[in-house]
Amino acid sequence: MSYEELQRDLRGNIQKVCRFLGKQLNSEQLGSTVKNVSFSVMKDNTMCNNVTVKNPEDETDFTLPLMRKGICGDWKNQFTVAQSEAFDKVYQDKMSSLDPSLFPWLEDC
Known part of the structure:
Protein backbone atom coordinates (compact mmCIF):
# COMPACT_ATOMS: atom_id res chain seq x y z
CA MET A 1 0.00 0.00 0.00
CA SER A 2 1.46 3.33 -1.01
CA TYR A 3 0.69 6.90 -0.01
CA GLU A 4 -0.65 7.46 -3.52
CA GLU A 5 -3.12 4.58 -3.06
CA LEU A 6 -4.25 6.02 0.27
CA GLN A 7 -4.81 9.39 -1.38
CA ARG A 8 -6.92 7.80 -4.13
CA ASP A 9 -9.10 5.66 -1.83
CA LEU A 10 -8.54 6.07 1.91
CA ARG A 11 -11.78 4.34 2.95
CA GLY A 12 -11.19 1.35 0.65
CA ASN A 13 -7.63 0.93 1.86
CA ILE A 14 -8.69 1.09 5.51
CA GLN A 15 -11.18 -1.67 4.75
CA LYS A 16 -8.37 -3.64 3.07
CA VAL A 34 -11.27 7.65 7.91
CA LYS A 35 -11.64 11.05 9.58
CA ASN A 36 -8.87 10.51 12.12
CA VAL A 37 -6.27 9.11 9.73
CA SER A 38 -6.79 11.87 7.18
CA PHE A 39 -3.69 13.95 6.53
CA SER A 40 -5.19 17.18 7.85
CA VAL A 41 -6.26 15.65 11.18
CA MET A 42 -2.98 13.79 11.65
CA LYS A 43 -0.96 16.90 10.79
CA ASP A 44 -2.74 18.80 13.59
CA ASN A 45 -2.24 15.93 16.06
CA THR A 60 17.89 21.13 25.21
CA ASP A 61 14.96 19.42 23.52
CA PHE A 62 13.07 20.92 20.61
CA THR A 63 10.19 19.63 18.54
CA LEU A 64 10.09 19.25 14.78
CA PRO A 65 7.00 18.50 12.68
CA LEU A 66 7.16 15.36 10.53
CA MET A 67 4.41 16.20 8.03
CA ARG A 68 4.57 18.90 5.40
CA LYS A 69 1.86 19.16 2.72
CA GLY A 70 0.43 15.70 2.13
CA ILE A 71 0.75 16.09 -1.64
CA CYS A 72 1.84 13.12 -3.73
CA GLY A 73 5.08 13.83 -5.57
CA ASP A 74 5.86 17.09 -3.75
CA TRP A 75 9.32 15.72 -2.96
CA LYS A 76 10.22 16.82 -6.50
CA ASN A 77 9.86 20.41 -5.32
CA GLN A 78 12.17 19.81 -2.35
CA PHE A 79 15.12 17.90 -3.86
CA THR A 80 17.70 19.48 -6.10
CA VAL A 81 18.47 17.69 -9.36
CA ALA A 82 21.72 16.42 -7.84
CA GLN A 83 19.92 15.09 -4.73
CA SER A 84 17.31 13.36 -6.89
CA GLU A 85 19.99 11.76 -9.07
CA ALA A 86 21.95 10.61 -5.99
CA PHE A 87 18.81 9.09 -4.48
CA ASP A 88 17.94 7.33 -7.76
CA LYS A 89 21.43 5.79 -7.89
CA VAL A 90 21.28 4.49 -4.31
CA TYR A 91 17.72 3.25 -4.86
CA GLN A 92 18.72 1.34 -8.00
CA ASP A 93 21.76 -0.18 -6.25
CA LYS A 94 19.74 -1.32 -3.24
CA MET A 95 16.49 -2.37 -4.91
CA SER A 96 17.56 -3.80 -8.27
CA SER A 97 17.52 -7.40 -7.02
CA LEU A 98 13.88 -7.18 -5.90
CA ASP A 99 10.83 -8.04 -8.00
CA PRO A 100 9.51 -4.81 -9.61
CA SER A 101 5.93 -5.92 -8.89
CA LEU A 102 6.64 -5.10 -5.23
CA PHE A 103 6.62 -1.42 -6.23
CA PRO A 104 3.39 -0.82 -8.18
CA TRP A 105 3.56 2.93 -7.59
CA LEU A 106 6.56 3.13 -9.92
CA GLU A 107 4.19 2.47 -12.79
CA ASP A 108 2.61 5.88 -12.01
CA CYS A 109 5.95 7.63 -12.58
Whole structure:
Protein backbone atom coordinates (compact mmCIF):
# COMPACT_ATOMS: atom_id res chain seq x y z
CA MET A 1 0.00 0.00 0.00
CA SER A 2 1.46 3.33 -1.01
CA TYR A 3 0.69 6.90 -0.01
CA GLU A 4 -0.65 7.46 -3.52
CA GLU A 5 -3.12 4.58 -3.06
CA LEU A 6 -4.25 6.02 0.27
CA GLN A 7 -4.81 9.39 -1.38
CA ARG A 8 -6.92 7.80 -4.13
CA ASP A 9 -9.10 5.66 -1.83
CA LEU A 10 -8.54 6.07 1.91
CA ARG A 11 -11.78 4.34 2.95
CA GLY A 12 -11.19 1.35 0.65
CA ASN A 13 -7.63 0.93 1.86
CA ILE A 14 -8.69 1.09 5.51
CA GLN A 15 -11.18 -1.67 4.75
CA LYS A 16 -8.37 -3.64 3.07
CA VAL A 17 -6.20 -3.31 6.21
CA CYS A 18 -9.15 -4.41 8.37
CA ARG A 19 -9.66 -7.51 6.22
CA PHE A 20 -5.94 -8.28 6.49
CA LEU A 21 -6.13 -7.96 10.30
CA GLY A 22 -9.33 -10.02 10.47
CA LYS A 23 -11.27 -7.10 11.95
CA GLN A 24 -14.59 -5.66 10.86
CA LEU A 25 -15.61 -2.07 11.57
CA ASN A 26 -19.20 -0.88 11.60
CA SER A 27 -19.99 2.20 9.51
CA GLU A 28 -19.54 4.58 12.47
CA GLN A 29 -16.14 3.10 13.34
CA LEU A 30 -15.05 3.18 9.71
CA GLY A 31 -16.15 6.80 9.33
CA SER A 32 -14.29 7.79 12.50
CA THR A 33 -11.17 5.99 11.33
CA VAL A 34 -11.27 7.65 7.91
CA LYS A 35 -11.64 11.05 9.58
CA ASN A 36 -8.87 10.51 12.12
CA VAL A 37 -6.27 9.11 9.73
CA SER A 38 -6.79 11.87 7.18
CA PHE A 39 -3.69 13.95 6.53
CA SER A 40 -5.19 17.18 7.85
CA VAL A 41 -6.26 15.65 11.18
CA MET A 42 -2.98 13.79 11.65
CA LYS A 43 -0.96 16.90 10.79
CA ASP A 44 -2.74 18.80 13.59
CA ASN A 45 -2.24 15.93 16.06
CA THR A 46 1.01 16.42 18.00
CA MET A 47 1.05 12.70 18.83
CA CYS A 48 1.42 11.94 15.09
CA ASN A 49 3.27 14.93 13.72
CA ASN A 50 6.08 15.76 16.09
CA VAL A 51 9.45 14.34 16.92
CA THR A 52 11.52 15.59 19.82
CA VAL A 53 15.20 16.14 19.08
CA LYS A 54 17.98 16.95 21.50
CA ASN A 55 20.16 19.93 20.58
CA PRO A 56 23.74 18.54 20.70
CA GLU A 57 25.18 21.90 21.71
CA ASP A 58 23.22 22.56 24.88
CA GLU A 59 21.23 19.32 25.41
CA THR A 60 17.89 21.13 25.21
CA ASP A 61 14.96 19.42 23.52
CA PHE A 62 13.07 20.92 20.61
CA THR A 63 10.19 19.63 18.54
CA LEU A 64 10.09 19.25 14.78
CA PRO A 65 7.00 18.50 12.68
CA LEU A 66 7.16 15.36 10.53
CA MET A 67 4.41 16.20 8.03
CA ARG A 68 4.57 18.90 5.40
CA LYS A 69 1.86 19.16 2.72
CA GLY A 70 0.43 15.70 2.13
CA ILE A 71 0.75 16.09 -1.64
CA CYS A 72 1.84 13.12 -3.73
CA GLY A 73 5.08 13.83 -5.57
CA ASP A 74 5.86 17.09 -3.75
CA TRP A 75 9.32 15.72 -2.96
CA LYS A 76 10.22 16.82 -6.50
CA ASN A 77 9.86 20.41 -5.32
CA GLN A 78 12.17 19.81 -2.35
CA PHE A 79 15.12 17.90 -3.86
CA THR A 80 17.70 19.48 -6.10
CA VAL A 81 18.47 17.69 -9.36
CA ALA A 82 21.72 16.42 -7.84
CA GLN A 83 19.92 15.09 -4.73
CA SER A 84 17.31 13.36 -6.89
CA GLU A 85 19.99 11.76 -9.07
CA ALA A 86 21.95 10.61 -5.99
CA PHE A 87 18.81 9.09 -4.48
CA ASP A 88 17.94 7.33 -7.76
CA LYS A 89 21.43 5.79 -7.89
CA VAL A 90 21.28 4.49 -4.31
CA TYR A 91 17.72 3.25 -4.86
CA GLN A 92 18.72 1.34 -8.00
CA ASP A 93 21.76 -0.18 -6.25
CA LYS A 94 19.74 -1.32 -3.24
CA MET A 95 16.49 -2.37 -4.91
CA SER A 96 17.56 -3.80 -8.27
CA SER A 97 17.52 -7.40 -7.02
CA LEU A 98 13.88 -7.18 -5.90
CA ASP A 99 10.83 -8.04 -8.00
CA PRO A 100 9.51 -4.81 -9.61
CA SER A 101 5.93 -5.92 -8.89
CA LEU A 102 6.64 -5.10 -5.23
CA PHE A 103 6.62 -1.42 -6.23
CA PRO A 104 3.39 -0.82 -8.18
CA TRP A 105 3.56 2.93 -7.59
CA LEU A 106 6.56 3.13 -9.92
CA GLU A 107 4.19 2.47 -12.79
CA ASP A 108 2.61 5.88 -12.01
CA CYS A 109 5.95 7.63 -12.58
